[in-house]
Amino acid sequence: MNATPVAPNPNDPIIGEFRANNGKVGGVFDGVPLLLLTTAGRRTGRPHTTPVVHLRDGGRYLVFASNAGRPEHPDWYENLVAGSQVTIEVGTEEGRVRPFAARAVVLDGDERDHWYEHQCALNPAFRRYQEQTTRRIAVVALHPLDLSADAARARMIGEQLVRHHEELRAELRDVRARIGDLLAGGPGRTDPIPPADLTAQLRRHCLTFCYGLQMHHTRENGAFSAFEDEFPHLVPVVERLRAEHHVMEKALRDFEALLREGPSGDDVTRFRTELDRVVTGLEDHFAYEEANLLPAVGATPPQR
Ligand SMILES: [Fe+2]
Ligand SMILES: [Fe+2]
Structure with a gap:
């Protein structure tokens, strides 16, 4: 447990805008499909919320641990590898952001490659990110909890x-x-x-x-x-x-x-x-x- 001072989250303005505008954010994120992902900090246990680009695939949401091509995985990815229960917030047709409990599954093999390539075709920045790093950028499927299913x-x-x-x-x-x-x-x-x-x-x-x-x-x-x-x-x-x-x-x-x-x-x-x-x-x-x-x-x- 780390009791050192905690810096304010630099994403707070985006998170505020996201929640106030049914998931839409302007500026560099204009038109980009985002969701808010909250994981439990693997060292502190503290909730860690970050906006991430996503892709819908049926009922699940796919997210990409690009960290803009940096050599290390983003914190949220390390956190969800340590604990797969996460919370996502998404804009809805009702016009308000809703939170959902979700289970994270890291994709591998052909399935990972298929969806990463799909994302590169939609947004070429992701191709650049993969070229900038030797690590294989992970693709994660987030499955929202559905109480009727099981x-x-x-x-x-x-x-x-x-x-x-x-x-x-x-x-x-x-x-x-x-x-x-x-x-x-x-x-x-x-x-x-x-x-x-x-x-x-x-x-x-x-x-x-x-x-x-x-x-x-x-x-x-x-x-x-x-x-x-x-x-x-x-x-x-x-x-x-x-x-x-x-x-x-x-x-x-x-x-x-x-x-x-x-x-x-x-x-x-x-x-x-x-x-x-x-x-x-x-x-x-x-x-x-x-x-x-x-x-x-x-x-x-x-x-x-
Ligand atoms: Fe409770
Ligand atoms: Fe409660």
């Missing part, structure tokens, strides 16, 4: 949701215990770790929790679209859950900024107050989500 997979999505909630609950308990230790002057006051180091550790753990929750929400926002499409009676439930995510996201961003600035060792109570603000309502949110979404996919909400 009942077993739909149930698995429900079970995954419960598992992620349990992991986040455990991380939160851990962070709270560390705050307790710090306020008590170190675990049992016999721990040799100086409070300043303990604060640094706490910051790392808090960031792990923050990024974990942000990633969980990002993935859920994508999965919610599949729930809306397959179970129209759940639309009001999903609207409420999205609104709650939105409130928590803002609190998480503020908390993350506080962690990056870093309060001093004697300022730990502020960590605790701010963390409590972030997670206010989190348990209720988890419980409401489990109780309302799981039965639709044939999974059983946990008894509490």
Whole structure:
């Protein structure tokens, strides 16, 4: 876990324009089919969003890890090789950008070559990119989650949701215990770790929790679209859950900024107050989500 300051995403203006204009972006991207791809940072666990050129092939989206011909793969590609569950955002006929949970599959052999050549024919810049690098530019197929296609997979999505909630609950308990230790002057006051180091550790753990929750929400926002499409009676439930995510996201961003600035060792109570603000309502949110979404996919909400 890397707790060093995080630079603002240079793609933020494009991402903002994309979301505000149903996936259309002007300037150099005018007329270029783009989607927003969010992967989990392979080192930080932090959501990493980037605009990428895509090609539609039936229900799947094909993307190209060109990195404009640079010698190294783009970060998003390394991230999805480490974890194939991604979120995409695309413009729709309804006139608004929608997020979708998707599974990434790296193409190989003839299939990769066929689609890369197809993309070069559409956009010759991609031929130049391949000529500039010795690495073979990867082609990745993104398959959006479709809850109607596979009942077993739909149930698995429900079970995954419960598992992620349990992991986040455990991380939160851990962070709270560390705050307790710090306020008590170190675990049992016999721990040799100086409070300043303990604060640094706490910051790392808090960031792990923050990024974990942000990633969980990002993935859920994508999965919610599949729930809306397959179970129209759940639309009001999903609207409420999205609104709650939105409130928590803002609190998480503020908390993350506080962690990056870093309060001093004697300022730990502020960590605790701010963390409590972030997670206010989190348990209720988890419980409401489990109780309302799981039965639709044939999974059983946990008894509490
Ligand atoms: Fe949620
Ligand atoms: Fe959740």
